[in-house]
Amino acid sequence: MKAFDYIRATSVAEAVAAAARPGAAYLAAGTNLVDLMKGGISRPDTLVDVTRLPGLDRIERGTDGSTRIGALVRNAALAHDPVIAKRYPALAEALLSGASGQLRNAATTAGNVLQRTRCPYFYDTASACNKRDPGAGCAALGGVTRSHAVLGWSEHCIATHPSDFCVPLAALDASVEIAGPGGPRSVPLEAFHRLPGDTPERETVLEPGDLVVAVTLPPEAEAFAGHSRYLKVRERTSYAFAVVSAAVGLRMDGDRIGQARIALGSVALKPWRARAAEDLLAGAAPTPETFAAAAEAALADARPSGDNAYKIELARRIVVRALTLAAAGTPDRVPALPASPFAPNPSAPNPSAPSPLAGAPVHA
């Protein structure tokens, strides 16, 4: 690990001023950054420790029904907060499906949003990577690519964004509150992460010194609480990044879907909101045919970036499964295996009764 200077900031203004200097990086829990520094992938000259900044570790309810999550709220505290679990159950399920108990106790809200890709070529400093070294090329192209992007990628970068948490945040129209040298501003989460284009080294809209201070859910986000799921296919049952994931929420209007929200994870360099699929579901009946059509629409623009065409069909099936589970109702409690397609659906009132999934493959 390269040596660095350490500054413990005591105010947001002090932090922003220190981090605006070249070579500086913010440190919160360090669960991602320290790992990257040990591997020589991140080489900051100065760490600006923001863990002592006052007032950023709170979850606050606005009078308008919005919820503001402070940047330093730990992932575990957020997932187990009664308000979060009740009003935004897909958020809790996504958080609990990510990382391990130890990491969730440390990792922060802002750190999760800002975590870097797990592309193995990004992690391997002997490989060419346009994120690490702009213009160097992308060693992933033509390499081992089964986990790489199928949406929004470019010839310069085919990495994916690894966060589970960001997927329901995108579906629920969350926004990111930023303090920076130019003053405070708010950016929709959907616009916060950038697609690679020809500048994959620019991962977010943040400018030097910008500090994420909160993530806010708008008042309408809780309308989906009754029919909401996060579903995640992994290569092992727990403590693994998603191969493909989906967050869905349905606001039911009698027997029909009033409004739907769908976002996909690990398919692109940002959480991928599927608006065409949402539009198709609005006003429709929650049938397998409708869900299949929505899944087609969600992946209409997908194309493989290597040996990963399977992810496109997998993503379609995960969308259908997530919609089916959400239509059946949000479980009272996050399942023992959060977001697992192999977990029994605890909301099913009678396991022996025919379900909408009858005849569907068990292993989507």
Added chain:
Amino acid sequence: MSFPITLTVNGTRRSVVLEDARVTLLDLLRERLDLTGAKKGCDRGQCGACTILLDGVRVNACLALAVSHDGASITTIEGLAVGEALHPVQAAFLEHDGFQCGFCTPGQILSAVGLIQEGQTGGDPERVREGMSGNLCRCGAYAGITEAVLTAHAALTGPDVLPGRQLAEDAA
């Protein structure tokens, strides 16, 4: 640049001066404070062998920079037993053969103590397995580890909250 910090480690105040901000809590415990119970397995947050309780919650000591945790309270495996009396989680690991080579065991035990304190499993074996997934065991002692955590959970929280275990016993 040097950084004086003070930690409370297993109930004892320890003051150290860090000459380098790169020191992790794991390296501080092992190399400066002679507490080698927390193990360095992967050193990258993937194996859980370095698990400690930091201000009461389980974390990976290998990913925590010591300089950032000035004033914190830490519990390691060396601080669990009271004299010769083992902590209930330690006793349960012995009772259920929750280890073979023992390298991952301090991390497993601290993780289990943290998991039980978090109060989310209700003694459900599936939730215990999920909750312990951040601790790898290359000897594959997982069956014994799960039994040990369930037994310790019962000892620490009372027998009336073990529906999963009760079902298993009924079936047997």
